[in-house]
Amino acid sequence: MTDTVLVERDGRIAVVIVNRPDKLNALDHDTIQALRDAIVSLSADADVGAIILTGSGEKAFIAGADIGGLSKQGVLDGKANAQHGQALTLAMEACPKPVLAAIQGWALGGGLEMALACDMRFASTKARLGLPEVSLGIIPGYGGTQRLPRLVGAGKALELILTGDPVPADEALRIGLVNGVFEPEALLAGVRAVAEKILSRGPTAVALAKQAVRRGVHLPLAEGLELEADLFGMISSTAEMKEGMQAFLEKRKPDWS
Numbered sequence: 001m002t003d004t005v006l007v008e009r010d011g012r013i014a015v016v017i018v019n020r021p022d023k024l025n026a027l028d029h030d031t032i033q034a035l036r037d038a039i040v041s042l043s044a045d046a047d048v049g050a051i052i053l054t055g056s057g058e059k060a061f062i063a064g065a066d067i068g069g070l071s072k073q074g075v076l077d078g079k080a081n082a083q084h085g086q087a088l089t090l091a092m093e094a095c096p097k098p099v100l101a102a103i104q105g106w107a108l109g110g111g112l113e114m115a116l117a118c119d120m121r122f123a124s125t126k127a128r129l130g131l132p133e134v135s136l137g138i139i140p141g142y143g144g145t146q147r148l149p150r151l152v153g154a155g156k157a158l159e160l161i162l163t164g165d166p167v168p169a170d171e172a173l174r175i176g177l178v179n180g181v182f183e184p185e186a187l188l189a190g191v192r193a194v195a196e197k198i199l200s201r202g203p204t205a206v207a208l209a210k211q212a213v214r215r216g217v218h219l220p221l222a223e224g225l226e227l228e229a230d231l232f233g234m235i236s237s238t239a240e241m242k243e244g245m246q247a248f249l250e251k252r253k254p255d256w257s
């Protein structure tokens with residue numbers, strides 16, 4: 001049996017590839033589990049500093065949850081299926097390293113929901129992104145109804161969710177759904193360059209900054225500021241902070257090792 005999730009290492013970057021190209025990388029139950037296992041394992045791997053999530057082949061990032069599997073669900077396993085996918089999205093958000101989506105083609109339904117849980121999204125000019133669930137008589141279940149409005153605002157999110165129509169890459173960029181757009185052949189290199197830039201920064205600072213944003217968006221402002229101050233205090237105790245500032249004063253590049 002072919003592995004439905006592949007992990008390729010390139011220095012400190014891990015590229016996680018959903019590998020069901022004949023099904024446009026649709027996510028069945030086992031693939032979701034394999035993706036979650038990969039994210040949890042890479043989260044704990046000290047040799048990995050950043051993760052790129054992408055799909056196999058040129059046509060699709062991920063064309064959604066596997067409709068064959070979903071078509072058989074009832075009330076109880078329907079809820080469990082949603083929670084199974086949500087657990088993967090939560091693992092990506094909790095990962096202390098940046099997780100970047102490289103979206104080369106279709107990012108639909110559960111596929112867009114995986115991208116929404118990434119820290120940044122980059123698309124090829126050929127990508128199309130949408131939440132078509134209502135056309136199948138269901139609603140998004142892996143966080144789409146919650147994360148999309150937080151990213152693009154309730155009005156635009158409702159337009160995408162209620163019409164089910166996908167948007168092309170340029171429109172996705174305009175509404176803030178993706179961070180950048182590349183020509184198809186330049187997509188992976190472009191996303192790697194962003195990851196490399198992040199890797200050149202203080203690694204603990206990157207992890208704590210991600211944590212401050214990820215946890216802070218769910219908090220009232222006063223509690224978010226408290227969290228930020230706590231994490232700021234924590235980073236102030238590190239050798240990393242001393243090295244970062246010393247390097248600036250000595251007009252040299254910091255050595256994070």
Ligand code: COA
Binds near residue numbers: 064065
């Ligand atoms: N679940 C299961 N299989 C899927 C799938 C999904 N979400 N998306 C695509 N596939 C399968 C197709 O059934 C087809 O399999 P087959 O060759 O065994 O028949 C294969 O992937 C290729 O897809 P196909 O529809 O032939 O490609 P296309 O280029 O004509 O159309 C899409 C591409 C993305 C527009 C179309 O596949 C589609 O609408 N997919 C469903 C998207 C969706 O609703 N996702 C949300 C699910 S909750």
